[in-house]
Amino acid sequence: MLNFKINLNEIDKIGKFSKEEKDFRLKNLNYFNNVGFPNKKQEDWKFSDLREIVSKNFSKLNIKSSEQEKSKINFIKDFEHNYIVVINGRLTVSDFRFEENDKIKLKSFTNNDFADRKENNPLINLNHALSDKGFFLEIEENYKFKKILVIYNLFTNDLNEIILNSKNKIKIGKNSELHTLNLIINQSEKNFFNNVYENVVLEKAAILKNICVQNNKSSGYFHKYSKHELSNASNLTTFIFPSGLKFNKLDLEFNLNGENCECNLQSASFLNKIDHQEIKTRVNHNSPNCKSYQKVKNVLDSESKGIYQGKIFVKDVAQKTDAYQLSKAILLSERSEFDSKPELEIYADDVKCSHGSSSGSLDKDSIYYLMTRGLSENESVELLVNGFLSEVIESIKSDSMKNFLKKKLADQLNGYKKN
Amino acid sequence: MLSIKNLSASINNKEILKGVNINIKPGELHAIMGPNGSGKSTLANVLSGREGYKVSGELKYQGKNLNEISIDERAQKGIFLAFQYPTEIPGVNTRNFLKTSFNKVRKAQGKKELDALSFLKILKEKSNELGMDEKMLSRQLNVGFSGGEKKKNEILQMKILEPNLVILDETDSGLDIDALKIVADGVNSSRNDKKSFLVITHYQRLLNFIKPDFVHVLADGKIVKSGTSELAIQLEKTGYKGIN
Numbered sequence: 001m002l003n004f005k006i007n008l009n010e011i012d013k014i015g016k017f018s019k020e021e022k023d024f025r026l027k028n029l030n031y032f033n034n035v036g037f038p039n040k041k042q043e044d045w046k047f048s049d050l051r052e053i054v055s056k057n058f059s060k061l062n063i064k065s066s067e068q069e070k071s072k073i074n075f076i077k078d079f080e081h082n083y084i085v086v087i088n089g090r091l092t093v094s095d096f097r098f099e100e101n102d103k104i105k106l107k108s109f110t111n112n113d114f115a116d117r118k119e120n121n122p123l124i125n126l127n128h129a130l131s132d133k134g135f136f137l138e139i140e141e142n143y144k145f146k147k148i149l150v151i152y153n154l155f156t157n158d159l160n161e162i163i164l165n166s167k168n169k170i171k172i173g174k175n176s177e178l179h180t181l182n183l184i185i186n187q188s189e190k191n192f193f194n195n196v197y198e199n200v201v202l203e204k205a206a207i208l209k210n211i212c213v214q215n216n217k218s219s220g221y222f223h224k225y226s227k228h229e230l231s232n233a234s235n236l237t238t239f240i241f242p243s244g245l246k247f248n249k250l251d252l253e254f255n256l257n258g259e260n261c262e263c264n265l266q267s268a269s270f271l272n273k274i275d276h277q278e279i280k281t282r283v284n285h286n287s288p289n290c291k292s293y294q295k296v297k298n299v300l301d302s303e304s305k306g307i308y309q310g311k312i313f314v315k316d317v318a319q320k321t322d323a324y325q326l327s328k329a330i331l332l333s334e335r336s337e338f339d340s341k342p343e344l345e346i347y348a349d350d351v352k353c354s355h356g357s358s359s360g361s362l363d364k365d366s367i368y369y370l371m372t373r374g375l376s377e378n379e380s381v382e383l384l385v386n387g388f389l390s391e392v393i394e395s396i397k398s399d400s401m402k403n404f405l406k407k408k409l410a411d412q413l414n415g416y417k418k419n
Numbered sequence: 420m421l422s423i424k425n426l427s428a429s430i431n432n433k434e435i436l437k438g439v440n441i442n443i444k445p446g447e448l449h450a451i452m453g454p455n456g457s458g459k460s461t462l463a464n465v466l467s468g469r470e471g472y473k474v475s476g477e478l479k480y481q482g483k484n485l486n487e488i489s490i491d492e493r494a495q496k497g498i499f500l501a502f503q504y505p506t507e508i509p510g511v512n513t514r515n516f517l518k519t520s521f522n523k524v525r526k527a528q529g530k531k532e533l534d535a536l537s538f539l540k541i542l543k544e545k546s547n548e549l550g551m552d553e554k555m556l557s558r559q560l561n562v563g564f565s566g567g568e569k570k571k572n573e574i575l576q577m578k579i580l581e582p583n584l585v586i587l588d589e590t591d592s593g594l595d596i597d598a599l600k601i602v603a604d605g606v607n608s609s610r611n612d613k614k615s616f617l618v619i620t621h622y623q624r625l626l627n628f629i630k631p632d633f634v635h636v637l638a639d640g641k642i643v644k645s646g647t648s649e650l651a652i653q654l655e656k657t658g659y660k661g662i663n
């Protein structure tokens with residue numbers, strides 16, 4: 001077994017820092033080194049023993065390497081868009097050709113929040129200690145983007161036994177609106193770990209619609225912690241379409257801080273082989289009259305494992321909360337596994353909260369019906385799985401985006417073979 | 420076209436069909452009537468290849484043994500079953516499904532697959548003949564369709580797939596008088612001397628519209644009586660107790 005404690009002088013290799021920052025990084029690295037990669041003894045990680053996964057698949061973890069900064073990108077041709085290119089976590093180029101450029105600020109991320117918080121998730125400490133890249137995007141007040149912003153997140157083929165730590169922040173000003181497509185393109189066939197800390201801030205009446213798509217399967221191990229802050233009357237919609245990775249954990253926190261805000265999270269995943277994917281959410285209803293909606297759909301084949309841990313917290317002042325949570329899973333193989341842990345913690349009395357969870361195999365009668373119409377068993381399964389997952393896509397308004405996502409899903413399911 | 424000899428079928432150790440014999444020649448239309456639970460749908464299921472039954476006896480379609488042939492292959496070879504209770508399939512768009520099925524069957528029969536445009540033309544024509552609202556075709560397959568709409572959707576598939584052997588399992592149940600006429604017209608217009616039909620029904624009324632060549636009574640898993648369309652009229656008067 002490997003010892004994944006990280007030497008304190010690794011921090012000096014990343015860069016030169018002020019005393020305050022250096023202390024912050026050291027403190028966080030010490031936190032991490034005390035706990036290490038989380039294992040299933042920790043409540044939040046009981047379905048994802050990361051320590052085991054890392055020690056099984058990595059012989060070492062480099063912090064700093066001289067990975068590529070350039071790579072060829074196949075830009076999307078299906079629709080016009082602005083773009084940002086992020087390579088291995090580092091911001092490289094951007095193009096806002098459809099927008100008023102003075103309304104947009106984009107730069108490499110520099111952290112200046114060195115407050116000492118004991119994080120519950122050691123990977124956040126690790127990120128605080130070692131993060132050396134990422135971007136900060138800020139949209140001024142009263143500006144509505146005319147075209148979608150595509151964030152191309154590229155991982156180059158020379159990544160190997162390395163851990164990348166990056167921090168991103170997106171801030172949307174009062175009454176402004178942004179739509180993004182976060183496209184993760186992975187070219188590495190070797191093992192690497194990507195650890196992201198993300199902070200999304202929506203000011204009053206701001207709107208963010210975000211679609212996150214993993215373009216392809218890969219050997220990446222991904223962890224992302226994402227913290228969303230919503231002010232009065234703001235509106236956040238997130239769609240997540242993962243491709244299935246050996247490890248992918250999304251730890252998403254939504255703070256509904258202002259009144260009348262709304263957050264909507266939907267996800268559709270097709271997992272196979274030994275994919276391991278966890279979506280963990282925490283929705284904090286901190287104010288009255290807010291709405292939250294979550295729908296997580298998974299189809300699992302072979303020996304894949306899917307997890308959904310969803311917690312809804314309603315503070316005593318958050319009256320008239322309307323919170324909804326639904327998880328549905330289809331297991332195509334007896335060796336696949338789906339775990340779901342819904343949790344409600346409610347301190348207000350006038351609230352509407354509901355959650356539901358179901359998992360099971362595909363309906364045999366449906367397969368029979370389709371086969372009597374000439375479709376093979378595999379084709380029938382493919383059609384049913386596609387139907388189950390594309391329901392999430394159907395709720396996206398833009399037709400060009402819908403078609404784009406349907407194509408991606410079809411590629412993923414193409415030539416489904418029952419094992 | 421279809422020869423059924425001494426066919427028995429059981430499920431969960433319960434014997435449902437107990438030696439059925441029927442012989443259908445090309446161009447013939449046979450009706451099967453019989454009390455609830457007598458095994459009519461089971462017979463239809465077994466003919467379609469549904470799994471889960473222990474089957475013995477002989478099933479020959481176009482001279483070939485059916486036993487080893489899978490559900491989808493039977494469909495591709497021209498066997499079509501209109502379900503008594505069509506399955507609701509969420510997430511699957513009716514129009515796309517129809518196109519997939521159509522081309523799948525065509526391809527298996529060595530015909531050219533049609534592009535979306537040519538297919539939609541055919542679909543439009545056939546659904547109009549059945550008086551179906553086109554909006555229904557944009558919906559999820561059978562989901563929320565009324566009983567009658569589901570039955571019409573089955574007949575639509577029959578018309579599109581142009582099968583050689585059509586099995587209708589109580590397609591008339593749940594249809595209003597106008598719809599019954601439309602469906603009957605649909606069946607009559609596709610009748611020819613090469614196609615055969617096996618029509619399961621409870622009502623003589625349907626057989627006024629669709630003239631059967633033979634009528635069989637299935638009771639407790641066996642054909643207890645066979646005759647011409649006169650038999651159906653007699654049954655209407657006497658009920659199943661009046662035979663034997």
Ligand SMILES: Nc1ncnc2c1ncn2[C@@H]1O[C@H](COP(=O)(O)OP(=O)(O)OP(=O)(O)O)[C@@H](O)[C@H]1O
Pocket residue numbers: 430431433435453454455456457458459460461462503
């Ligand atoms: N999976 C099963 N397990 C046990 N019994 C079954 C099963 N499927 C059908 N049966 C029984 O087999 C018998 C025949 O059923 P079937 O559906 O073929 O009847 P039917 O003649 O079509 O009746 P109806 O006129 O009501 O449609 C019934 O008694 C039914 O309960």
Ligand SMILES: [Mg+2]
Pocket residue numbers: 459460461503588589
């Ligand atoms: Mg029946």
